[in-house]
Amino acid sequence: MTTYTPTLDDKLLDRLRGAVRGEIVESGDPDYDEARRVYNAMHDRRPAIIVRAVDAGDVIATVDFARDQGLPLAVRGGSHSVPGYGTCDGGVVLDLGRMRGTRVDPETRTAWVEGGCTLADLNHATHAFGLATTGGVVSTTGVGGLTTGGGMGYLSRRCGLACDNLVSVDLVTADGAFLTCTDEQHSDLMWAVRGGGGNFGVVTSFAYRLHPIADILGGPVFFPLDGDVIRRYRELIDEGDENLGALLVVGLGPPVPFLPERWHGRPLCGVIACWTGSQDEDDRIRDRLAALGPVLGRYLERIPYPVINTLFDDLVPPGLYHYWKGTFTQDLSDGVIETCVEHGATTPSIQSVTVAYPLDGAVGRVGPQETAFSYRDAGYSFALSGTLTTRADCEAQKDWVRGFHQALAPHAMEGGYVNFIDGDDQNLVRANYRTNYDRLRDLKRRYDPGNLFRLNHNIAP
Known part of the structure; x- marks a missing residue:
């Protein structure tokens, strides 16, 4: 099988190397095959580069690079996407797997977790305080895809969906802007990431409401x-x-x-x-x-x-x-x-x-x-x-x-x-969002008119 490999602009790639603290893996590197592997083995794809981000700055730089180069951008958290949206052929994979920091405030019952965290990371951090929030059923699942899609699990009946327990998110949008979204600040995007999937940006940090469950x-x-x-x-x-x-x-x-x-x-x-x-x-x-x-x-x-x-x-x-x-x-x-x-x-x-x-x-x-x-x-x-x-x-x-x-x-x-x-x-996709689809499409036109974030169940602008 012949896979399309784009010609990358060397100056832009050098600029990306200078802007990223994490690792950039290219075809031919010793760990390329390991870096491109995802949970669902049905998807054996060959991205041009894989950026293993370590912070929000790396995410911004990678989003800017993919947009300016006109390349497909796949965003990967836990890599559990069954359709394989965490990888792509000939494009850029933004791997958040090294962004797994957590912090819990037991007084306000709030947990902040980075976008590459898994359910195991979230549960480990919160259980130390006798607290929990809704997750899925497999501990290696990434919190990002789970939550932005809705987030069902064992605690749904008592606590609501994972997205119902979101207090805020830090989001990098298609133009490279870094926005903190809450119900009071950028509330339209906060509404959208509660179930709208990865259509609106890369979430680098989630804040969750916690419940007294040990x-x-x-x-x-x-x-x-x-x-x-x-x-x-x-x-x-x-x-x-x-x-x-x-x-x-x-x-x-x-x-x-x-x-x-x-x-x-x-x-x-x-x-x-x-x-x-x-x-x-x-x-x-x-x-x-x-x-x-x-x-x-x-x-x-x-x-x-x-x-x-x-x-x-x-x-x-x-x-x-x-x-x-x-x-x-x-x-x-x-x-x-x-x-x-x-x-x-x-x-x-x-x-x-x-x-x-x-x-x-x-x-x-x-x-x-x-x-x-x-x-x-x-x-x-x-x-x-x-x-x-x-x-x-x-x-x-x-x-x-x-x-x-x-x-x-x-x-x-x-x-x-x-x-x-x-x-x-x-x-x-329209049926999946029902009467919310038109509002989501309008937000997509506003925040991602070029449909950079299209490797998902896509709401096309």
């Missing part, structure tokens, strides 16, 4: 793949206890010691629980979960909150091949449940999993126009993940993901969560 009752409980189990799970969520984060998973039994070996690799469903209420009620929660159906295996223990974000880490390490779709449903209707049972039975690999995130509680108390994330009336967000160990197998299983997605469509809302959809769903 230890939890958490872990998975597995059941046979049966519609009645999922219907009883629906009743559990409808009870409305926001202290219970409970994700529904459908897939194949993982090779874990608390699940009998005869269930390894067989279709099942499960609930990943995160109870943040009183420890005195732990036994009640255990009994309530056990009542969902025949328990095949469970690991439900008192653990530090950060541990819950590591449970999937070994199952989905970097270097696997991913293809995803996402959709919202207003509820877990019988049609949704029957579709999950039917397609879950043909899940292609242990690493492939379907996850339903409840969006009630604190998520639904934010209005659809209060942030760029508009699906406040959705009951659940589904992630349909086809994940295999080889590219050929993943290509072959794309039809499973597409078929599952199409089967859910009659029961689903029009758009999908931007962090769960792949690169072939650009036609859904």
Whole structure:
């Protein structure tokens, strides 16, 4: 395969070298192949340069360079972007992975974290003070992509989305300006980064509101793949206890010691629980979960909150091949449940999993126009993940993901969560933002008229 390699302006490149304190990696450098690698191995791209930034000054210099050279600019935090937006062919990769500083103020319950931080970094910093905020489900996920897309996780029902807990961001815009955005200062951009993705600039620092959460009752409980189990799970969520984060998973039994070996690799469903209420009620929660159906295996223990974000880490390490779709449903209707049972039975690999995130509680108390994330009336967000160990197998299983997605469509809302959809769903961008799309497009025209930040689920100016 021949890859286009642009001719870089040597003077501008020398100027960039002089302006950057971090490292610039070019094709031919010994660590180039390592530097260009991203989490999803489906994307094997060859950027012209990779800038490993160490501070906001490096970010500004790199944004200016890519804009002036007319080069594609890929911004990478944790590199988990399933469509591979953290890399590009022939352009500039701005790698924030060395910007991982954190600071916590326990008095104001606020955490400041740099744009390259992962959930593990954020959780480690906040847990020392008995505090936490909403994150995702894999600890190596970057906070940047997660938060600017919305940010769903175990604490969503109690604390809202990650973007709902943003207090401020430091943002480098397409013209190289450095702006601190809050609800009072550059409030239009603050609104946009709460769900609008990477369309408006590079966030070099996030400030999060924290909540008094330290230890939890958490872990998975597995059941046979049966519609009645999922219907009883629906009743559990409808009870409305926001202290219970409970994700529904459908897939194949993982090779874990608390699940009998005869269930390894067989279709099942499960609930990943995160109870943040009183420890005195732990036994009640255990009994309530056990009542969902025949328990095949469970690991439900008192653990530090950060541990819950590591449970999937070994199952989905970097270097696997991913293809995803996402959709919202207003509820877990019988049609949704029957579709999950039917397609879950043909899940292609242990690493492939379907996850339903409840969006009630604190998520639904934010209005659809209060942030760029508009699906406040959705009951659940589904992630349909086809994940295999080889590219050929993943290509072959794309039809499973597409078929599952199409089967859910009659029961689903029009758009999908931007962090769960792949690169072939650009036609859904308007639907993903619904009535907020026009406002986002107007802001894009104002702050990025040249569409420098286009390697994302793009809101074209």
